[in-house]
Structure formats: C-alpha cells, structure tokens
Amino acid sequence: MDSMGTESRSASFQQQAVTLMVSTLIVRFLGWAYRVWMTGIVGDSGMGFNGAAYYIYMFILIFSSAGLPAAISKMVSERVAMRQYKEAHRVFQTALVIAAIFGAAGSLLLVLTARALSSLSTIHETYYSLIALSPTILIAAISAVYRGYFQGMHNTVPTAVSQVTEQLFNAIFSVVFAFILVKGGQEYGAAGGSIGTGIGAAAGVLIIVGIYQLLSPYIKKRITSPFSSRVSLARPINLAGELLRTAWPIIIGMAVYTLSNLVDIFLVPRRLTASGAFTYDQITSMYGILTNKYASLITMPVSFSTAVAVAAVPNIASAVKLRDADGVNAKINDGLRLSMLLSIPAAIGLTVLGNPIIRMLYPSFPDGGVLMEFGSISIIFLAVTQTVTGMLQGIGKVKIPVLGALAGVAVKIIFNYILIAIPSVNVVGAVISTTLCYVVAGAVNVYFLRKYTRARLDVNGAFLKPLGASAVMGLVCYVFYYTFYYISGSNAAAALLSIALGAAVYFFLMAAVGGIDAKYANRIPLVGKMVRKVTGMLR
Secondary structure, three states, X not given: OOHHHHHHHHHHHHHHHHHXXXXXXXXXXXXXXXXXXXHHHHHHHHHHHHHHHHHHHHHHHHHHHHOHHHHHHHHHHHHHHOOOHHHHHHHHHHHHHHHHHHHHHHHHHHXXXXXXXXXXXXXXXXHHHHHHHHHHHHHHHHHHHHHHHHHHOOXXXXXXXXXXXHHHHHHHHHHHHHHHHHHHOHHHHHHHHHHHHHHHHHHHXXXXXXXXXXXXXXXXXXXXXOOOOOOOOOOHHHHHHHHHHHHHHHHHHHHHHHHHHHHHHHHHHHHHHHHOOOOHHHHHHHHHHHHHHHHHHHHHHHHHHHHHHHHHHHHHHHHHHOOOHHHHHHHHHHHHHHHHHHHHHHHHHHHHHHHHHHHHHOOOOOOOXXXXXXXXXXXXXXXXXXXXHHHHHHOOOOOHHHHHHHHHHHHXXXXXXXXXXXXXXXXXXXXXXXXXXXXXXXXXXXHHHHHHHOOOOOHHHHHHHHHHXXXXXXXXXXXXXXXHHHHHOOHHHHHHHHHHHHHHHHHHHHHHOOOOOHHHHOOOOOHHHXXXXXXXHHO
C-alpha cells in the first residue's frame, strides 16, 4: 500500500474525528450549562435524583440500541470499502427494524420496572424521572441507526449536526420544565429535566432523518452506479444475525462500563448510610455532586476520546478489510495522539483548578471541588480505554473490551465497598475506585491491541510530550491562580485567566517540542496556521 494513500486515509480519519470532537465539545458545553442552571433550580439533591435515573436509563438504552452505531458503522464501512453499496444500505434497513423492536421493548421495560428500580437504588424520588425518560429509549434507538449508517460511509457531519441539535433542545426544555415542575418538589423538577432529554432526542432524530432524505438521491445513485460491486445479496435474516453478532459484544462491553455507574447508584448511598455519619439529605446531596458536577466536568474532555473511538471503528475496519497493515498502524497512533493531546492537559488542569472551577460555576452550591482534585486523573485512563476500545472493535476483536471492563468493574466494586464507608473518605472513594477501574481496563485493552495488531505505539508523541507540557502548564496555572486570587480576591477572574494562560502555555510548549508538528496540525482546522507561527518564532 503506497504511503500517499496511507497518509490521505490518515488525514481523512483525523478530519472525521475532529468533526465529532468539535460537535461533542459543543454538546458537552451545552450539557454542562443546562446542568448548572438546573442545579440552581433543583439543588444538589434534585440533581442526584436526575442523575440516578439517567444512569438506569442509560443501562437499559445500551441493551436496546447503544451498540448499534459501532456495529452498523463497522458492517457498512466494510461493504463500502468493497464497493458493495446496495448491501451496505440493506444493513441500514435491517438495523432500522431491529432498533424499532428493541427500542419499543426498552421503553416498555423502563415503564414497568421504574418503581422497583427506584426502590432498589434507595433514592425513591428517581421514579418520576424514570417515567419521563422511558419514551426516549425508542427515539434514541432510531437515531442510533442513522448515525451508524452515516459513520460507516465515513461521513460524521450528520451525526455531529444531530447531536448538537439534540443537546440544544435538551438544554432549553430541561431548564424550562424543571422550572415549571419544581414547584411540586425537587423530584418533579428533576423529572422536568428528563422530559427535556426526550424532547432533545426527538429533535435530533428529526434532523438526521431530514439529512438522510436530502442525501437520498446521492445514496440511490451510488447504489445503482456501474462502479458498485455486484454481489449476491444476503437475506435480511442473515444480515440481522450478523448485525446482532457484531453488536452484542459491543453492547456487553458498554453495559459493563455503565454497570460501573450502577455500582455507584446502589453502593454509594448504602455505604454512606453504613458509615453512620450522614443523613439522608446529605447522602442524596453528595450523590448529586458526584453524578452532576464531577461527572459532567470530567466527561467534557473525555468526549474527545469518544469522538476518536467512534471515528476509529469504520476507518480501522476498512483498513483491515483492505489488508492495509501500515494504515492500521497509522490510524492507531493518530487516534492515540489526538485523544491524549486534549485528555492529558484536561486531567492536569482540572486537578489543579477543579475546586476554583466548581466554586465559579456553582456559586450557590460550591461543594465538590475535592472530587475534582482526587478524580480528574481518571480522564487520562478513561480516554485511553475508550479510544482503544474503538480500535479493538475496528479490528474485529469486540470481545476484548468486555474482559477489560469486567476486570475494571470488579476492582471498582471492591474499592467502593471499602472506601466509601470511611467517613473521612466518603464519596471521594467512588472517584478513586473509578480511576482504578479505568487503569485496569485500559491496561487490558492496550495489551491486546498491541498483541493483535503488532502496532508500534508512539509513546513519546502520544503520551510523554503531552504529559511534560501539561505538568509545566499545571504548575503555571497553580502559581498564577493563587497569586492573582490573593491580589484581586476574585475567584472567577483568577480561574478564567488561569485557564486561558494554561491553554496558551500548553499549546506553545507542544509546538516547541514537536508534540503538534505542522504536518499533523494542518489536518486540524485553524491549528496548522497557529503551529506554523509558533515554530517560526522559535527558529
């Protein structure tokens, strides 16, 4: 395989990943913004009700549809690589039927089990949010199929547009309904936020269906093109079987990771109660801080690695199908570099500035900074785990991430049980055990990725350079924040200026040490021009 072709495909992979990164950043920002507003409306306890319900909803959603985008994108990209365009479209049509059946079943299941699940969690007020979330499972299942189909055709724009639309509507209507319903109590305000989630999902699916209709003439033209490979078409039942066989290990792997959130739902309140040191209101408030403030902030940078993982599945699957070993190796290293480029500085930055950021964002409810100080490092290990999971799925080793996830969750259960019941540790034990969970899972995934691909990992470019630059950035942020805060007395001003200075320092150092070289940066919008200016200054 020629190097020009490999480089071109690598650039395409990066562009797709960056498209998803940008949209995911917008989505996470909107998600963070509306959660800040909702916290002001329903408080930490109300966000605890909402967070517990959301994690239960996500667990059921995974079994109904969450594994479909990766499975569909893999199957579609393999057929597109061989120019089997009609067969690729039949995969999409078959997946729609499966998603409708499983999505409807998931919605019904959540309605029927909402009361029992809220009782099992010991946070009974989650019942109303669970009922409000139930229709969203069917809507999300349909959306998952369209996203997987477009991603399989190496087009991440429809997914990006639908995600942003979904979150925009979610943010607006969650706040509106929370404000209206909170008059009946915090549990009703939390349910109002869940109603907004459903409205957002409906808006997202309407957008992506509309995009499909606009592109349908092109899709039909390619299916009937003389360049389309003529192969005997598989029966729908056979396609359904292949889709489910491809999806189930992915679903199980995602379910196991979501199980780590369920572990927190069922263990955190119980172990805090077992400590004998906290009241019920304190426990629900602490759980709300964990699921709302901590989770929403660390998932913002982790969303970058999620985008890389999503783009990696079809791109690596195509390279494997074409027996392009150099292409597989290039995409693995490009994916890790892109993921770590943003995840490592985010982890260091939130560790240093987590407490000031929490106080800035939630002035009326400033608790939770200690979780950021102890738990932000998990961003790095979660990013590695997610990125490499997508790569393993792309090479067809979809069962390996399940093993890593199971090992990680086992570690989390043990340390959750031990640490949370210690009054001086309390909910901090949950973030420590989460970090250990992803250390174990990431190590398992990386070991098997190297074993099956024999990839030569660029440890220096992907890990050491970002880590060194981030360490210096963290020191600068720490000194500047406390110096400026001492002088001005303004936490918000000190925090914002420290973040801006830290970003500039990190970018400058990475450009200086070649962590972001011009050739690599040119594939990322706007970054290439900035890198050329910095490197020009250093000559």
